[in-house]
Amino acid sequence: MTDKVKKLQIGNVVLDNNLILAPMAGVTDLPFRLLCREQGAGLVCMEMVSAKAIYYHNKNTEELMEIHPGEHPVSLQLFGSDPDIISEMAKKIEERPFSILDINMGCPVPKVVNNKEGSALMKDPALVEQIITKTVKAVKKPVTVKFRKGFDDSSINAVEIAKIAEGCGAAAVTVHGRTREQYYAGNADWEIIAQVKEAVSIPVIGNGDVTDGASAKTLLEQTGCDGVMIGRAVRGNPWIFKEILHYLETGEELPQRPVEEVRDIILRHAKMELEVKGEYTAVREMRKHIGWYTVGYPNSASLRREINGMESFEELEAAVRMIFKPVNK
Numbered sequence: 001m002t003d004k005v006k007k008l009q010i011g012n013v014v015l016d017n018n019l020i021l022a023p024m025a026g027v028t029d030l031p032f033r034l035l036c037r038e039q040g041a042g043l044v045c046m047e048m049v050s051a052k053a054i055y056y057h058n059k060n061t062e063e064l065m066e067i068h069p070g071e072h073p074v075s076l077q078l079f080g081s082d083p084d085i086i087s088e089m090a091k092k093i094e095e096r097p098f099s100i101l102d103i104n105m106g107c108p109v110p111k112v113v114n115n116k117e118g119s120a121l122m123k124d125p126a127l128v129e130q131i132i133t134k135t136v137k138a139v140k141k142p143v144t145v146k147f148r149k150g151f152d153d154s155s156i157n158a159v160e161i162a163k164i165a166e167g168c169g170a171a172a173v174t175v176h177g178r179t180r181e182q183y184y185a186g187n188a189d190w191e192i193i194a195q196v197k198e199a200v201s202i203p204v205i206g207n208g209d210v211t212d213g214a215s216a217k218t219l220l221e222q223t224g225c226d227g228v229m230i231g232r233a234v235r236g237n238p239w240i241f242k243e244i245l246h247y248l249e250t251g252e253e254l255p256q257r258p259v260e261e262v263r264d265i266i267l268r269h270a271k272m273e274l275e276v277k278g279e280y281t282a283v284r285e286m287r288k289h290i291g292w293y294t295v296g297y298p299n300s301a302s303l304r305r306e307i308n309g310m311e312s313f314e315e316l317e318a319a320v321r322m323i324f325k326p327v328n329k
Helices: 030-038 051-055 059-064 083-093 118-123 125-138 158-167 190-199 213-223 240-250 259-293 300-307 313-323
Strands: 008-010 013-015 019-021 043-045 074-079 100-105 143-150 172-179 204-207 227-230
Touching: 019 030, 019 240, 030 043, 030 259, 051 059, 051 074, 051 083, 074 083, 083 125, 100 118, 100 125, 118 125, 118 143, 125 143, 125 158, 143 158, 158 172, 158 190, 172 190, 172 227, 190 204, 190 213, 204 213, 213 227, 213 240, 227 240, 259 300, 259 313, 300 313
Parallel strands: 019 043, 019 227, 043 074, 074 100, 100 143, 143 172, 172 204, 204 227
Antiparallel strands: 008 013
């Protein structure tokens, strides 16, 4: 037996456990967050939202910020580079039913970085300080900050950014152990997460290369971090939270899921997308999700080719039922 999974407190928000769904654009929409929460995620994070887009009343942003009562607690993540706009928009949306406000300082995407937002902020610690200070003062909800190891190998400053965040009143920080230049290549540097944990007294959440119970346990033990954020490994695998929780509590892996369970979750996911986004968008959104769900299954490559041409929910459902047909024993 291993130690029981720890609860995690961020400001005045107490999570059931310390496993967190990472915010991922195009992935962590409302239906997927609900599935992850049901599977045991202690906190789910929304897709990042542009503070400027809220300021300019962008319609798509309104849809991004929809929250379902069943997914609580939920973290809403803002990105931007103007301290006044970020803090004012944080205050404007604070009445919405999210529990925690996160500031994105880790996104590596060129169009974000070229706008001096996301991970580009790590190059300007003075601006980081302004953004966090103003945002913390503007809202009563806990403010957290997500950032990387550094912008590139010549500017590894995660410890400095973490200290700034703590000094400005942030309730927790999340550290992805890669630089912006790495994107998601190579291995995450867990040592930098340990260094951040050593440097600050607020909760530190480690992010990068957690793919199962064993890697989650190793990250917690090696770094001393307070929580684990799971990103790419959750795509097509909302069960990962249940599996990691079981491993942390028992030291054992759960048996492989029956195909019927996988099929039912995919179809439920698709139906929720249908309800939220309508058939046209839902079918297109589900193409990539089904691609992730079916990795490693027989005939999955041909299904993925087929799925990219599908237009209707009926076609999608029939294809999923075909590939996940139970084997008669």
